[in-house]
Amino acid sequence: MTRRPGAISRRQMLAGSGLATAAVVAAAGAGPTAAAAATSGTPGTTEPFHGEHQGGIVTPEQARMVFAAYDVSDTGRAGLAALLATWSAAVERMAAGQAVAGPADPFAPPADTGEALDLPAARLTLTLGYGPSLFDDRFGLAARRPAALAELPAFPGDALDPARTGGDLCVQACADDAQVAFHAIHNLTRLGLGTVTLRYLQVGFGRTASAGGSTATPRNLLGFKDGTANLDPTDARAMDSFVWVDGSGDQNWMRGGSYLVARRIRVHLEAWDRSTLGDQERTIGRSKPSGAPLGSSNERDPLDLRALDDFGTPLVPEDAHVRVAAPVTNHGAALLRRGYSFVDGMDPTTGELDAGLFFMCFQKDPRSQFVPIQQRLAGQDALTTYLEHTGGGVFACPPGPGPDRPWGHGLV
Amino acid sequence: MTRRPGAISRRQMLAGSGLATAAVVAAAGAGPTAAAAATSGTPGTTEPFHGEHQGGIVTPEQARMVFAAYDVSDTGRAGLAALLATWSAAVERMAAGQAVAGPADPFAPPADTGEALDLPAARLTLTLGYGPSLFDDRFGLAARRPAALAELPAFPGDALDPARTGGDLCVQACADDAQVAFHAIHNLTRLGLGTVTLRYLQVGFGRTASAGGSTATPRNLLGFKDGTANLDPTDARAMDSFVWVDGSGDQNWMRGGSYLVARRIRVHLEAWDRSTLGDQERTIGRSKPSGAPLGSSNERDPLDLRALDDFGTPLVPEDAHVRVAAPVTNHGAALLRRGYSFVDGMDPTTGELDAGLFFMCFQKDPRSQFVPIQQRLAGQDALTTYLEHTGGGVFACPPGPGPDRPWGHGLV
Numbered sequence: 001m002t003r004r005p006g007a008i009s010r011r012q013m014l015a016g017s018g019l020a021t022a023a024v025v026a027a028a029g030a031g032p033t034a035a036a037a038a039t040s041g042t043p044g045t046t047e048p049f050h051g052e053h054q055g056g057i058v059t060p061e062q063a064r065m066v067f068a069a070y071d072v073s074d075t076g077r078a079g080l081a082a083l084l085a086t087w088s089a090a091v092e093r094m095a096a097g098q099a100v101a102g103p104a105d106p107f108a109p110p111a112d113t114g115e116a117l118d119l120p121a122a123r124l125t126l127t128l129g130y131g132p133s134l135f136d137d138r139f140g141l142a143a144r145r146p147a148a149l150a151e152l153p154a155f156p157g158d159a160l161d162p163a164r165t166g167g168d169l170c171v172q173a174c175a176d177d178a179q180v181a182f183h184a185i186h187n188l189t190r191l192g193l194g195t196v197t198l199r200y201l202q203v204g205f206g207r208t209a210s211a212g213g214s215t216a217t218p219r220n221l222l223g224f225k226d227g228t229a230n231l232d233p234t235d236a237r238a239m240d241s242f243v244w245v246d247g248s249g250d251q252n253w254m255r256g257g258s259y260l261v262a263r264r265i266r267v268h269l270e271a272w273d274r275s276t277l278g279d280q281e282r283t284i285g286r287s288k289p290s291g292a293p294l295g296s297s298n299e300r301d302p303l304d305l306r307a308l309d310d311f312g313t314p315l316v317p318e319d320a321h322v323r324v325a326a327p328v329t330n331h332g333a334a335l336l337r338r339g340y341s342f343v344d345g346m347d348p349t350t351g352e353l354d355a356g357l358f359f360m361c362f363q364k365d366p367r368s369q370f371v372p373i374q375q376r377l378a379g380q381d382a383l384t385t386y387l388e389h390t391g392g393g394v395f396a397c398p399p400g401p402g403p404d405r406p407w408g409h410g411l412v
Numbered sequence: 413m414t415r416r417p418g419a420i421s422r423r424q425m426l427a428g429s430g431l432a433t434a435a436v437v438a439a440a441g442a443g444p445t446a447a448a449a450a451t452s453g454t455p456g457t458t459e460p461f462h463g464e465h466q467g468g469i470v471t472p473e474q475a476r477m478v479f480a481a482y483d484v485s486d487t488g489r490a491g492l493a494a495l496l497a498t499w500s501a502a503v504e505r506m507a508a509g510q511a512v513a514g515p516a517d518p519f520a521p522p523a524d525t526g527e528a529l530d531l532p533a534a535r536l537t538l539t540l541g542y543g544p545s546l547f548d549d550r551f552g553l554a555a556r557r558p559a560a561l562a563e564l565p566a567f568p569g570d571a572l573d574p575a576r577t578g579g580d581l582c583v584q585a586c587a588d589d590a591q592v593a594f595h596a597i598h599n600l601t602r603l604g605l606g607t608v609t610l611r612y613l614q615v616g617f618g619r620t621a622s623a624g625g626s627t628a629t630p631r632n633l634l635g636f637k638d639g640t641a642n643l644d645p646t647d648a649r650a651m652d653s654f655v656w657v658d659g660s661g662d663q664n665w666m667r668g669g670s671y672l673v674a675r676r677i678r679v680h681l682e683a684w685d686r687s688t689l690g691d692q693e694r695t696i697g698r699s700k701p702s703g704a705p706l707g708s709s710n711e712r713d714p715l716d717l718r719a720l721d722d723f724g725t726p727l728v729p730e731d732a733h734v735r736v737a738a739p740v741t742n743h744g745a746a747l748l749r750r751g752y753s754f755v756d757g758m759d760p761t762t763g764e765l766d767a768g769l770f771f772m773c774f775q776k777d778p779r780s781q782f783v784p785i786q787q788r789l790a791g792q793d794a795l796t797t798y799l800e801h802t803g804g805g806v807f808a809c810p811p812g813p814g815p816d817r818p819w820g821h822g823l824v
Contacts, residue, residue: 063590066755110689113681114635114700118628163760178475178617179631182755186633186765190685201757201765203615205590216530219591221598223526269525273602277522288526343478343594344756345613348575353598353613 045120045176049095051400052256053244054407055125057336057362058233062123062174065204065340066181067262067358068189069131069167069393070196077139081412083195087128087188088406094184097121100191113190115183122177126184128408129170129260129395144411146251148259148365149396155378155389164264164391167199172260172360178205200391202264204340204358217291217299220357221267221341222386224284225291228299229322231336242369243336243362253410256399258362261370263392264342267356272386283382285320293322305329319382330376333369335361356387366394457532457588461507463812464668465656466819467537469748469774470645474535474586477616477752478593479674479770480601481543481579481805482608489551493824495607499540499600500818506596509533512603525602527595534589538596540820541582541672541807556823558663560671560777561808567790567801576676576803579611584672584772590615612803614676616752616770629703629711632769633679633753634798636696637703640711641734643748654781655748655774665822668811670774673782675804676754679768684798695794697732705734717741731794742788745781747773768799778806 047055072080090100097120102111135145171188175181182203189198207218220226231238240246245254272280281288291299295307295315305323307315316323327334338361344354363369378384401407459467484492502512509532514523547557583600587593594615601610619630632638643650652658657666684692693700703711707719707727717735719727728735739746750773756766775781790796813819 106690107688109686110635110692110700112635113685115631115633117631117635117701178755179753182633182753182767186681186685189765190682193682197763198758198765201755203755203757219527219529221527221594223522223524223529269598270602270605273525273598274521276519278518280522288522289529341591341594343613343615345615346610351609353601353610355594 045122046096047121047123047125049092049407050402053258053400054127054397055095055400056127056172056174057243057258057338057397058239059123059125059174060233061206061338062125062181063176063206064174064178064181065202065206065358066173066178066185067202067204067360068171068173068185069199069201070169070171070189070192071199072134072138072168072196073194074138075195077141077412079195080139083192084408084412085406086191088401088408090187090191091126091184091407092401094187095121095124095126097124100187113183113186115186116177116180119177119180119183122175122180124173124175124180124184126188126407127172127174127260127397129172129397130408130411131167131169131393131395133166134168139412141411144251144253146249146254146396148245148249148254148367149394150367152261152366152394153371153375155374157378157384157387157389159388159390161391164200164202166393167395169196170260170262170393170395178203202342202358202391203344204342206340220339221269221343221355222272222280222284224280224286224288225299226339226357227337228286228291229303229326231334233336238334239336242334242364245364249365254396254398257410258336258397259364259366260395260397261361261363261366261392262395263359264390265357265359266354266388266390268352268386268388269355270352282317282320283386285316285322294320317382319380321377321381321383324377324381325373330373333373335363335369335373337361359392362397370394457534458508459533459535459537461504461819462814465670465812466539466809467507467812468539468584468586469655469670469750469809470651471535471537471586472645473618473750474537474593475588475618476586476590476593477614477618477770478585478597479614479616479772480583480585480597481611481613482581482583482601482604483611484546484550484580484608485606486550487607489553489824491607492551495604496820496824497818498603500813500820502599502603503538503596503819504813506599507533507536507538509536512599525595525598527598528589528592531589531592531595534587534592536585536587536592536596538600538819539584539586539672539809541584541809542823543579543581543805543807545578546580551824553823556663556665558661558666558808560657560661560666560779561806562779564673564778564806565783565787567786569790569796569799569801571800571802573803576612576614578805579807581608582672582674582805582807590617614754614770614803615756616754618752632751633681633755633767634684634692634696636692636698636700637711638751638769639749640698640703641715641738643746645748650746651748654746654776657776661777666808666810669822670809671776671778672807672809673773673775673778673804674807675771676802677769677771678766678800678802680764680798680800681767682764694729694732695798697728697734706732729794731792733789733793733795736789736793737785742785745785747775747781747785749773771804774809782806 047059099112132149132151135141173181173184217225217227243258245257247255293303309315339357339359342358347354398410459471511524544561544563547553585593585596629637629639655670657669659667705715721727751769751771754770759766810822
């Protein structure tokens, strides 16, 4: 059992391996000493693991996402704490582009499943969230449940599949490489064996990094630019106002955290594709090619909801998506959106595409942000005709880990 | 209705658009004049559309795949020919990074669905295949069915889901951008409305281009390097020997084409992950970290199936995957493999991952290549324990299009 001091990256591990199996054993056996250096890594390909906030919230969107929701077995609070400690160590290594460490036993299963062995960290972030159901009587956490972590109400038109909804825990894995994102969830699921079971798993894609460092706003599967009016994640003041939980809440452990609402929104593309360009633009309230508000020329032109055409009709229709979703329509409520498109093959019941947007948003309090906005959208947004909310959940994402604070610290 | 001469790329279209809607109309109206210049495009991001062979066979593997199988309605041979002509024009434009062209009518649905508008061609290739069922009595094609396009026999352990198996037509879309690959299938499906219906759709991922132009062999979800012993697609002699149909077959229209066998192979990762490293390496016959044959040091070392350990036991076990699949074990039969990993969420019946390999291979004649190899694998390969073949099909991929030969020419 060869042991090497310190951490070695997945790439270094392979580059230097003469006796390959010995190298895997060495990496697997790096153990606790590895953790200290784990936040080093190839510049430009790693996102910081330690910080006031978790990664994957204001991190510039990576190209790929795998979102997993888990149910926790009735293992008591000690079992939950042990799981989180195991996960934290693995997440720290993976975020640095390293293989998961474990006992160096060639007669045991590999500590790391291996499919990311030659790959860089690819800007991997892992974001943990706690669902409302975790605060039932199984773990003695009822008194620690934040008031803001209320179950979402039923919205008009909801078509939530229970098998795709809820979860005691969630992990959002984002990376610029699909295999790296999957590897992370694969390994967390494996490490949680006996404590957690998968409830659902969603794969998504966004802007591909190789598409050229473009600063253009990405398009969703409707063919429209999506995110023009999103909050700017580099605007610290906006993040403090709308995203990060401050000390004013009822649960101090959430300070520096954020609440995630995820919705799997299927888009009925066949119906959308048959609507005219004019209908599509009036439904959204923006030009399809440029993304400019209707009546304006440029994507970044301000949204003027009072502008009228020559007949006195609003240029942005009353039921246009951008109008109904706008902060000014919602008493100033805004969200940090972070969505990924999904294509889950074909719906066998209709022969249509099962595709759409895995919508995620982060906020200080869903009760005053996502919930009233979605209530308005579900009732008034012309786009709703083409959408079907088929799953998702609400999760409390704790603050970020540090040298003396594991991932998910504060609650358990 | 503005018309512009020649082709404009999706990017040029947007960059130059002052009046955005007019720009879309212009692109949609580019019409026949666009086709002549359609094979131009940004260097490095387009793959040639015209050629002796279709793209997507020996093309260096792109990072993303969307595979669609279609059933054709009973529209007669004229309907099928019209579909192929429409598809050919759209494919030629998309392969050049252009939007699908169509009548410039603002009161009609957009000619292109739009989600790839700002994106380059991303090395998009589209590969068309004809399934055995296309040669029944609907289109009068029975006499043109190649003998090599025989239905695959049932293999031991097959668990084929009829809803994921077969298809009159298939299209393999490969690109370095997930949205570009999906956009292509989305638009072909839409253009085929009334003539074709989706039968199944599979999304897959491989090596991510942004992972750094690495020449390392990619790993599959088992964590092993996959493709070390694959045929070299740049070896023209090997391609002529094993992949391209020559003039000796019974159907001359297939000359320059190839036969595709696709298999959706689910990997039972939970069981695999619980096996030891030693077991995994003996199952495959290679080192997990390096990919070297057992008993050798380097990935590219020749596979010596006669090498014995000190106890006289074969270093590569009798049932190791690499031994059973090796050409020397199969009377010299070899295939050009082109596989993509898939993650389709969770199997709701077991709570396990529904993930694995969408295996594709191209060959001169499946009856003497895929079929005998798979018969041997299904009976003898130790890896079979962890695998489940859940869908796929066999397809005749015609030769490549040219200036006077549309995509899919030769058959109809």
